[in-house]
Amino acid sequence: MHAQADPNVLVVGATAIDVKGWATRPLAPGTPIPGKVRIAPGGVARNVAENLARLGISTYFLSAVGEDEFGSTALNAAAACGVDVSDVYIAAEARTAAYLSVLDDRGIPRWAVSDMDVTRYITPDYLYRHRRWFRDADWIVVDANLEGQAMSALFRLAEQYHVPVGADPTSATLAPRLAPWMSKLAMITPNEAEATALCGQPVTNREEALRAAQYLVTQGVRLAIVTLAEAGLCYATPSESGHVPAIYCHVVDYTGAGDAFSAGVVFGMLNDFPVDEAVRLGASAATLTLKCEDTVCPEMNLEQLYDQLVI
Helix, strand or coil: CCCCCCCEEEEECCCEEEEEEEECCCCCCCCCCCEEEEEEEECHHHHHHHHHHHCCCEEEEECEEECCHHHHHHHHHHHHCCCECCCCEEECCCCCEEEEEEECCCCCEEEEEEECHHHHHCCHHHHHHCHHHHHCCCEEEEECCCCHHHHHHHHHHHHHCCCCEEEECCCCCCHHHHHHHHHHCCEECCEHHHHHHHHCCCCCCHHHHHHHHHHHHHCCCCCEEEECHHHCEEEECCCCEEEECCCCCCCCCCCCHHHHHHHHHHHHHHCCCCHHHHHHHHHHHHHHHHCCCCCCCCCCCHHHHHHHCCC
């Protein structure tokens, strides 16, 4: 592992193109609603990587895209921010992943379709061929788009090189893929629906979120953070737990806020912040993202992060 003075983060997971439609009136099934449609680079892992690079962290990315314009667009956006995408697998026979969402007039996603078939090219062999990134990393972040054998290979490599792993559960559907690996996780950041899927108990309020975070710690996670949108978040470690309120803002779009949150917390942990301060950095990063139309806020930087921060 590198010295903490110059930390490296390896991010592994999905690259996608986000197609987002904002309704300007209440949604009605089967009826076209006036609004706005925007296409932007996305993919949970890609978003985390771009946020980290925008915060000045040396970031390396392992992923898979199709040999198409969407793939080039998504990777170029990350590379322009400093993410090393040189070893992303480009599959000539596949299409780049896509995420299609319809957001209501409050910016909340109401319907979504996720096409992540290309992530099957993130195989154990692919990860082992690029094991040097695991060897040189100070932290690894993975999203739950990886399939079982690839996830297993990732945790074997992380363990071999003694690198902590943080996981973004990605969605309530995909979160259970992380269940076998709880004891290997340095951090996990589920929202309410993802925490419900991981814990098998409803998570709908602050008390339930705190219990869920504490439960995940009993499963071996070293830092569990359950996010609650406008109700803030609850976190737990083996030695402490707490609640952090949300930072009030006008929400434009919830998409990507969780990815920014994960990046902010990792930034804090890499810089040896106390847990509660690292969590607040994550909340600050999420707030910046909530306020803009892009999945990754183009104004994400250290100055903006600290200006937004409420300690």
